[in-house]
Amino acid sequence: MVLTQNAKDSILTSTAALFLSGGVGLNSTTENSTDTGLFGGGTTLDACDATTGWSNSGDASATVLNTTAGYFMEGTGCLNLPTTFSAGVASWYKTLGSTNLASKKLYVWLYIDDASDLATSTNAVSLDLGTGGFTNYDTWNYANTSFSNGWNSLYVDVNTYDSTSGSGLVTSTTDRIRLNVNLTSTQTSTDMRMDYWRSYVAGTFGVTNGQKVLIKTTGTNFFKTTMNLTVTEGNGLEIVESGDNNGSILLSRQTFASITKGLNTQVQIDKYYYLE
Secondary structure (H helix, E strand, O other): OOOOHHHHHHHHHHHHOOOOEEEEEOOOOOOOOOOOOOOOOOEEEEOOOOOOOEEEEEOEOOOEEEOOOOOOOOOOOEEEOOEOOOOOEEEEEEEEEEEOOOOEEEEEEEEEOOHHHEOOOOOOEEEEEEEOOOOEEEEEEEOHHHOOOEEEEEEEEOOOOOEEEOOOOOHHHEEEEEEEEEEOOOOOOOOEEEEEEEEEEOOOOOOOOOOEEOEEEEEOOEEEEEEEEOOOOOOOOEEEEEEEEOOOOEEEEEEEEEEEOOOOOOEEEEEEEEOO
16 A cells, blocks of 8 residues: 555644654663653852852962853853862862752853863862762762863752762752862962853753744655754753653654854754654
């Protein structure tokens, strides 16, 4: 039995009508039609659009707000991180309201003009998450070899830390964040910057709290879905998957090589569905 073109067109039209929304995610697990990893949204811990609440210690100087176009990754600005080299380690930290980070993932952006200024170490950069200040906290380390000149994305799996202090972080009541940078020279002006601390629920990574409405076009024996991420959405994310859904059920999902979504960059994802 061979389908007529009218039958094929009818099937394509009916099928295309099911595809309503699209999403992207950060979860590079094996493709699975039941995966819900494209439906969730992130939570901002600090947008770094103001210096409010940030303190410094060691070789660090106070953060300086930078709202110059092209110098930040998300929002309306970032924080310059000046230092005066002495002991080598510069730290910036902030107290949050009690925040539940249990089983979540966390990202923050760090810019360094010259990565060779980082100490040769497995903990050239580290992030601390604490409960009740920094008496009880966990630490995640990043080697100098992980960094390149420019913006670098620091990733934390809250369940998998490198070391712990005191009785360790109580993930459900996280109230302190800290960035530590081990340097070999002074950083001035915009040499080093920080932007956009945010967390995501593991397994429900998504670029926005709402799904993107799909644009659909049809052709002979196929239809295409298109979703667009604007210049203000998803900045700072390492996107590794995309999928379409009908608003509640995932209809397609595909992983791919990582795409870094930067400021002033729009991403368009087209998917083609064929009826043979």
